[in-house]
Amino acid sequence: MNRFWLLRRTGAQCLDILRETGRWSLLLAGILGSGLSLLKHRRLVLEQMLKIGVNSIPLVSVVSIFTGAVSAWQAAYQFEGIMSRNMAMNFLGAAVSAAIFIELAPVLTGLVIAGRVGASLAAELGSMKVTEQIDALETLAIDPVRYLAAPRFTAGLTMMPVLVVYADLVAHFGAFVVAHFLLGVSAATFFDGVRNHFIVHNVFSGLVKALVFGGGTALIGCSIGLHTSGGAEGVGSSTIKAFVYSSGFILVFDYILAMLLF
Amino acid sequence: MIEITGLQKLFDDRIVLRDVNLTIPEGRSIVIVGRSGYGKSVLLKSIIGLVRPDRGTITVDGVTITGLGRKQLFSIRKKMGMLFQSAALFDSMSVYDNVALPLREHTAYGAKEIERRVLEKLSLVGLATAAAQPPSELSGGMKKRVGLARALIMEPKVMLYDEPTTGLDPITAGEINLLIRETQSRLRITSVIVTHELDSAYVTADSIAMLHDGVISFHGSVDAFRGTSDPVVTGFRDGLRRGEGGLS
Numbered sequence: 001m002n003r004f005w006l007l008r009r010t011g012a013q014c015l016d017i018l019r020e021t022g023r024w025s026l027l028l029a030g031i032l033g034s035g036l037s038l039l040k041h042r043r044l045v046l047e048q049m050l051k052i053g054v055n056s057i058p059l060v061s062v063v064s065i066f067t068g069a070v071s072a073w074q075a076a077y078q079f080e081g082i083m084s085r086n087m088a089m090n091f092l093g094a095a096v097s098a099a100i101f102i103e104l105a106p107v108l109t110g111l112v113i114a115g116r117v118g119a120s121l122a123a124e125l126g127s128m129k130v131t132e133q134i135d136a137l138e139t140l141a142i143d144p145v146r147y148l149a150a151p152r153f154t155a156g157l158t159m160m161p162v163l164v165v166y167a168d169l170v171a172h173f174g175a176f177v178v179a180h181f182l183l184g185v186s187a188a189t190f191f192d193g194v195r196n197h198f199i200v201h202n203v204f205s206g207l208v209k210a211l212v213f214g215g216g217t218a219l220i221g222c223s224i225g226l227h228t229s230g231g232a233e234g235v236g237s238s239t240i241k242a243f244v245y246s247s248g249f250i251l252v253f254d255y256i257l258a259m260l261l262f
Numbered sequence: 263m264i265e266i267t268g269l270q271k272l273f274d275d276r277i278v279l280r281d282v283n284l285t286i287p288e289g290r291s292i293v294i295v296g297r298s299g300y301g302k303s304v305l306l307k308s309i310i311g312l313v314r315p316d317r318g319t320i321t322v323d324g325v326t327i328t329g330l331g332r333k334q335l336f337s338i339r340k341k342m343g344m345l346f347q348s349a350a351l352f353d354s355m356s357v358y359d360n361v362a363l364p365l366r367e368h369t370a371y372g373a374k375e376i377e378r379r380v381l382e383k384l385s386l387v388g389l390a391t392a393a394a395q396p397p398s399e400l401s402g403g404m405k406k407r408v409g410l411a412r413a414l415i416m417e418p419k420v421m422l423y424d425e426p427t428t429g430l431d432p433i434t435a436g437e438i439n440l441l442i443r444e445t446q447s448r449l450r451i452t453s454v455i456v457t458h459e460l461d462s463a464y465v466t467a468d469s470i471a472m473l474h475d476g477v478i479s480f481h482g483s484v485d486a487f488r489g490t491s492d493p494v495v496t497g498f499r500d501g502l503r504r505g506e507g508g509l510s
């Protein structure tokens with residue numbers, strides 16, 4: 001290890017990010033270019049939707065309910081510092097709701113999906129790669145991009161908004177439980193707050209984020225999986241890499257989309 | 263017909279194939295022998311376009327596959343089949359689905375016709391009863407036989423076998439050798455077989471080629487291979503014998 005270690009490490013990391021983004025773009029182009037083959041593979045798409053969507057519901061439920069609960073509790077604490085308790089409780093529903101729609105539900109669901117789906121796609125396709133199953137598909141004249149990546153990408157893209165809508169609902173429920181039973185806010189006050197400050201654009205923005213996060217996570221997981229090398233160890237590092245890159249992707253694009261949408 | 267000229271392949275500056283020249287006539291079967299790690303699998307994978315050579319050309323059925331676009335490569339691959347050294351079965355699918363997949367992807371056959379063809383190929387390798395099993399429940403030799411059924415399902419004109427009998431018991435190995443020989447002569451399939459096992463080479467080959475130090479150092483009929491005094495061939499051919507002699 002010499003004194004340029006840090007510099008070299010940073011440089012290598014930057015190169016890796018560039019190479020990865022290039023691969024993701026190529027894969028995305030391949031997927032978009034595969035067009036109608038999706039119709040032929042609709043059974044595979046449904047299978048993946050089930051895997052990515054339905055199977056994520058338990059985890060998304062737990063994360064959302066606690067997200068809603070803690071944001072209600074924290075909002076109450078913060079508002080009480082700057083306004084009367086009565087006013088604070090009137091605002092509670094509105095504030096928590098906006099945060100859930102715009103930020104909390106899409107980003108936290110996204111991170112859950114990055115961990116659960118991005119990593120498992122990389123592991124699945126990665127182990128297919130190192131055991132020559134991807135090569136076998138190629139020799140059978142079956143395009144791995146069409147057969148494996150496109151259905152997974154489509155499922156990620158479509159299921160993520162569904163999960164986020166679900167997370168929206170569950171998080172509101174969590175927030176309401178805390179507001180009502182622990183902070184003494186009446187149901188009417190809480191939901192009036194939610195309704196009076198309900199802005200369709202917030203929900204819409206959250207869903208746009210969901211599309212990007214879901215598609216991005218699936219794309220990254222597939223790309224890293226398909227480029228795996230180095231046996232079982234390689235599969236392990238691909239799994240970690242997919243999680244790291246897809247969570248990074250989500251946080252960066254959360255910011256970019258915030259700039260674009262608001 | 264397969265024509266390989268001036269084929270070169272490096273992995274990270276390490277030369278694996280230096281200058282491979284080989285012609286395999288249509289409908290004939292050639293066995294490629296050579297020591298472990300000398301690039302036999304790489305050569306097979308180049309023929310089906312999985313490995314892109316650094317130099318040289320490969321022509322299959324008059325089509326030069328080196329430098330071909332993906333679309334054309336896929337269309338020529340439909341005429342080819344490959345049995346992987348590792349069998350490479352899809353472990354998320356049953357044996358039946360493994361063999362049925364190419365039919366489902368490339369043909370418009372109904373479920374009945376697919377079933378007929380799949381079971382026919384599975385019986386050919388003696389595994390019709392294992393159709394519903396997942397690959398993880400099969401022995402190594404059984405996996406290879408499923409891989410063989412899958413490679414044959416589209417009735418290819420060119421078959422590439424990467425160590426089809428390695429790891430099989432002598433009886434099954436004998437059956438597989440016979441099967442390879444029969445499909446080749448009955449359907450006039452051009453066959454390229456990579457193997458270590460000279461006994462199966464003698465049964466399945468019309469000619470034998472020796473891959474050594476990145477080149478085909480010997481290529482001739484089975485009799486020529488058995489009779490030659492080429493030092494590389496005799497070393498490989500009789501290495502086994504000497505080993506056996508040492509044990510007795």
Ligand SMILES: Nc1ncnc2c1ncn2[C@@H]1O[C@H](COP(=O)(O)OP(=O)(O)OP(=O)(O)O)[C@@H](O)[C@H]1O
Pocket residue numbers: 273278296297298299300301302303304305347
């Ligand atoms: N994808 C790859 N990346 C780097 N090196 C490779 C790759 N594939 C093969 N090699 C190298 O090429 C050489 C030849 O490998 P190959 O698998 O063709 O050997 P082989 O003759 O089939 O051996 P065996 O009889 O043991 O199967 C080996 O040294 C291997 O390390």
Ligand SMILES: [Mg+2]
Pocket residue numbers: 302303304347424
């Ligand atoms: Mg090999």
